[in-house]
Amino acid sequence: MRTRLILFGILVAIVSMISVHGQTPVSKKKILIAYFSHSGNTRVVAQQIQKATGADIFEIKPVKDYPTDYRTVVDQAKKEIKAGYRPPLKNKVANISNYDIILIGSPNWWSTIAPPVATFLSSYNFDGKTIVPFITHGGSELGRATDDIKKLCPKSTHLEGLAIWGRSVNSDNAKVLIWLRKMKFIN
Numbered sequence: 001m002r003t004r005l006i007l008f009g010i011l012v013a014i015v016s017m018i019s020v021h022g023q024t025p026v027s028k029k030k031i032l033i034a035y036f037s038h039s040g041n042t043r044v045v046a047q048q049i050q051k052a053t054g055a056d057i058f059e060i061k062p063v064k065d066y067p068t069d070y071r072t073v074v075d076q077a078k079k080e081i082k083a084g085y086r087p088p089l090k091n092k093v094a095n096i097s098n099y100d101i102i103l104i105g106s107p108n109w110w111s112t113i114a115p116p117v118a119t120f121l122s123s124y125n126f127d128g129k130t131i132v133p134f135i136t137h138g139g140s141e142l143g144r145a146t147d148d149i150k151k152l153c154p155k156s157t158h159l160e161g162l163a164i165w166g167r168s169v170n171s172d173n174a175k176v177l178i179w180l181r182k183m184k185f186i187n
């Protein structure tokens, strides 16, 4: 009787562990979701991915916030990207060596990743890790993001990224889940 009770307890524990995150990650590899978001769209997608995978999440924050005025930030970003400027960041991932897969989120800025994301990718050793971008955009999809990430992390494995329209982030959760399944990050 006691053994049966113990077995039942173990079964309940397993079932409740599975239901905590809705989906169980297929991969046992440790995933970090790292993202920068200026106006919130990429944050929405990052949080959708976090909810589905249960992975750790890290917001990339520049020391100096970007202006909120659209024209001003567009002009500033153009200059920074042209100059290859890497804005200093406020925060650091304490234990990057713990992670095998980095899901890197950025808005599409001038057809590439935002400069804080370039700083992030230049700040750690990603050799041998897998890097997968997710980009929110206003029409240019991934743009040159994949190629530019490859240049910053030439010794990493690069997998197919996800592009989501910035204005559709709240209605495109299904697209995110389909992509996560296709990439075998969730069942």
Ligand SMILES: Cc1cc2nc3c(=O)[nH]c(=O)nc-3n(C[C@H](O)[C@H](O)[C@H](O)COP(=O)(O)O)c2cc1C
Pocket (backbone or CB within 6 Å): 036, 037, 038, 039, 040, 041, 042, 043, 070, 073, 074, 075, 077, 078, 106, 107, 108, 109, 110, 111, 112, 136, 137, 138, 139, 140, 141, 165, 166, 167
């Ligand atoms: C500085 C800047 C440059 C942008 N450049 C592009 C671009 O080249 N192509 C594009 O499709 N969208 C572009 N956008 C639109 C953003 O990619 C889109 O609104 C995105 O979802 C914003 O993400 P966020 O809310 O996480 O900051 C740009 C937006 C900004 C602010």
